[in-house]
Amino acid sequence: MEKLKYALFTGCTAKQSTPEQMMSTMAVAKKLGIELVELTEASCCGASHLQDYDDFLSLVLNARNIAYAEKHGLTMVTICNTCQLNTAMTKHRLDENPELKAKVNEKLAEVGLEYKGTSEIVHFLYAIIDDIGLDKIKEMVVKPLSEFNIAPFYGCHNIRPSELHKKDNPYRPTSLDDLIIACGGKNVDYEEKNKCCGFHVELQAPKTAAILTGNAIAGAMDGNADMMVTPCPLCHLKLDTQTGHASEAIGRDVELPVLHMQQMVGLALGCDLEELGLQHHLVEVNFI
DSSP: OOOOOEEETTTTTTGGGOOOHHHHHHHHHHHHTTTEOOTTTTOOOOOOHHHHOOHHHHHHHHHHHHHHHHHHHEEEEEESHHHHHHHHHHHHHHHHHHHHHHHHHHHHHHGTTOOOOOOOOEEHHHHHIIIIIIIHHHHHHHSOOOOOEEEEOOTTTTTSTTTTOOOSSSSSOHHHHHHHTTTTTTTTOEEEEEEOOOOOTTTTTTHHHHHHHHHHHHHHHTTTEEEEEESHHHHHHHOOOOOHHHHHHSOOOOOEEEEEEEHHHHHHHTHHHHHTTTTGOOOOOOOO
């Protein structure tokens, strides 16, 4: 099989707030034989905040990032749900609107770039499921996670809106559940697994954000989960670092180890624990 190669858009969070996600992404890619070309020229996607302030600027910003992937002739892989949403939304809008695409390219021409629409935008979760395959991952597992009940937490931006994300039904997503099973774990089905973690309302409505976080962790705990796993570093920040506020908001103590999707896969594939960055978590991962 030809070696898989992608242009990696890291986003901001994996290089700053959740370095363990970047570490585990590279470790898993190495195990799976995937070459990742980091787009070091790329900048923030706007994080769904710039989009509210200056829509056109956000389109130019994301088109610029995609243009760097196009220069490599590669599919862009993201490792953040919000980065996935903003880059995929930009691609969708520009590909559907030639006039808007031309206006964006007028600005990009000032820095010698052009958005062509030739690179696909795929989250790493779906890249490994679709291009490696769940059966192949099962074959490569050396340390099955069979003793663990694992609660998937999808996050909003990787499964919504439906017109952008056709891989999962937003009401009944299955990809992360399927990956847990492929790694030998027992998937926990619970009502909150496809709900919001609260990250993007933290500044405007901190109480609401804390309730959303608390409800998600409580749902996983009530399903007898040993851990949660998410493909989004922003969800990880809420679920791993905000347990105190979450517990206070919903009136019960909630806390579970939360793994990045890449860390879970890395454990099953036998990656070195230090490579996976488990030591960086606030809620201690003490069961390995």
